[in-house]
Amino acid sequence: xxxxxxxxxxxxxxxxxxxxxxxxxxxxxxxxxxxxxxxxxxxxxxxxxxxxxxxxxxxxxxxxxxxxxxxxxxxxxxxxxxxxxxxxxxxxxxxxxxxxxxxxxxxxxxxxxxxxxxxxxxxxxxxxxxxxxxxxxxxxxxxxxxxxxxxxxxxxxxxxxxxxxxxxxxxxxxxxxxxxxxxxxxxxxxxxxxxxxxxxxxxxxxxxxxxxxxxxxxxxxxxxxxxxxxxxxxxxxxxxxxxxxxxxxxxxxxxxxxxxxxxxxxxxxxxxxxxxxxxxxxxxxxxxxxxxxxxxxxxxxxxxxxxxxxxxxxxxxxxxxxxxxxxxxxxxxxxxxxxxxxxxxxxxxxxxxxxxxxxxxxxxxxxxxxxxxxxxxxxxxxxxxxxxxxxxxxxxxxxxxxxxxxxxxxxxxxxxxxxxxxxxxxxxxxxxxxxxxxxxxx
Ligand SMILES: *Cc1c(COP(=O)(O)O)cnc(C)c1O
Numbered sequence: 381x382x383x384x385x386x387x388x389x390x391x392x393x394x395x396x397x398x399x400x401x402x403x404x405x406x407x408x409x410x411x412x413x414x415x416x417x418x419x420x421x422x423x424x425x426x427x428x429x430x431x432x433x434x435x436x437x438x439x440x441x442x443x444x445x446x447x448x449x450x451x452x453x454x455x456x457x458x459x460x461x462x463x464x465x466x467x468x469x470x471x472x473x474x475x476x477x478x479x480x481x482x483x484x485x486x487x488x489x490x491x492x493x494x495x496x497x498x499x500x501x502x503x504x505x506x507x508x509x510x511x512x513x514x515x516x517x518x519x520x521x522x523x524x525x526x527x528x529x530x531x532x533x534x535x536x537x538x539x540x541x542x543x544x545x546x547x548x549x550x551x552x553x554x555x556x557x558x559x560x561x562x563x564x565x566x567x568x569x570x571x572x573x574x575x576x577x578x579x580x581x582x583x584x585x586x587x588x589x590x591x592x593x594x595x596x597x598x599x600x601x602x603x604x605x606x607x608x609x610x611x612x613x614x615x616x617x618x619x620x621x622x623x624x625x626x627x628x629x630x631x632x633x634x635x636x637x638x639x640x641x642x643x644x645x646x647x648x649x650x651x652x653x654x655x656x657x658x659x660x661x662x663x664x665x666x667x668x669x670x671x672x673x674x675x676x677x678x679x680x681x682x683x684x685x686x687x688x689x690x691x692x693x694x695x696x697x698x699x700x701x702x703x704x705x706x707x708x709x710x711x712x713x714x715x716x717x718x719x720x721x722x723x724x725x726x727x728x729x730x731x732x733x734x735x736x737x738x739x740x741x742x743x744x745x746x747x748x749x750x751x752x753x754x755x756x757x758x759x760x761x762x763x764x765x766x767x768x769x770x771x772x773x774x775x776x777x778x779x780x781x782x783x784x785x786x787x788x789x790x791x792x793x794x795x796x797x798x799x800x801x802x803x804x805x806x807x808x809x810x811x812x813x814x815x816x817x818x819x820x821x822x
């Protein structure tokens with residue numbers, strides 16, 4: 381393999397056979413969830429009406445999930461992964477040239493996945509766990525979604541597994557971003573605007589505030605209520621859970637093999653964080669190396685207006701608005717926080733997954749925040765140089781890489797910067813237009 385190539389491919393035969401279970405190897409504990417009200421840890425029986433049991437086993441770090449670094453990927457999942465994985469790792473040569481940086485910049489393409497983001501990597505597995513549960517009467521997966529990436533991924537996953545899919549989509553996106561709603565419907569999903577009239581949470585919020593634009597916290601409360609009404613329904617979660625992080629480790633494992641092919645090791649790894657799943661899965665196998673002494677830096681990027689890791693508190697908090705979920709130890713802006721209406725729907729969340737929160741707390745991962753305008757400008761520059769339209773969320777990571785490459789230019793350091801391109805922005809052009817003013821006549 382020469383290093384003059386742009387795209388670094390892995391053959392399908394090298395698709396990783398195991399996920400990397402980072403919590404089993406960290407030198408500090410990642411505490412498991414507490415009961416929502418009682419002062420005790422959650423047990424599987426508390427919640428097996430809500431989550432697929434296998435998801436709970438992972439979340440509670442039971443048995444092998446507490447001890448084994450490697451978790452075998454079921455054959456069914458590998459077969460579906462092979463439709464789109466391994467995904468390419470690309471060297472951003474044109475961007476490097478534009479920036480006149482001595483740094484090398486690589487990006488891992490999760491924008492080519494089904495539904496256009498990393499989220500299918502875990503949606504598929506969650507639907508699989510539900511569908512194959514012993515004596516399963518489970519017929520539906522229920523969830524909430526912001527901009528619709530998670531809902532669209534879950535809709536496709538459910539269709540693959542023969543399950544129904546019910547999505548509570550936050551109202552602002554439901555109204556302003558119809559294309560993912562169409563995509564979900566095309567995959568057979570039921571999509572409801574949240575807050576909705578279907579649940580107590582929704583009805584009460586609408587009674588006080590008929591114009592409420594919704595939030596992921598409210599959507600999650602609605603989804604939970606909806607699951608409680610029918611024993612054949614289960615909840616699927618995109619990014620806050622540890623099981624999503626475990627499944628997303630496929631991103632980092634492939635990236636590691638790809639960098640080894642070109643004889644590189646990263647000096648800086650960057651990703652955007654909403655719940656934290658793409659970034660944590662992306663860095664997980666490298667965290668292992670950093671803890672072993674490698675000088676790798678990790679940088680989580682969040683919007684200025686939702687600075688959970690950068691300025692939130694580290695404490696137990698609920699994952700939803702109505703305090704129905706277990707309490708988890710994480711960085712949080714408070715479960716009643718209603719984020720400002722930014723265009724990066726996937727980053728509008730009040731908390732961050734416990735494992736990432738613990739990595740930040742223990743100074744393994746650093747953070748940075750950016751404003752919306754500079755992020756969208758970075759998205760435009762990425763389109764111009766690399767010909768790839770990043771999702772608004774992913775454009776945060778793009779700007780993180782650009783910033784780092786500019787710093788490397790000042791210091792003359794030959795950095796190897798690697799970032800995760802978590803999704804594409806083709807269904808987010810309205811957001812780009814609003815911020816970059818593309819609707820005006822030239
Ligand atoms: C959902 C989403 C995110 C944020 O979720 P994480 O759990 O932090 O990965 C980031 N990028 C895209 C494209 C998304 O759809």
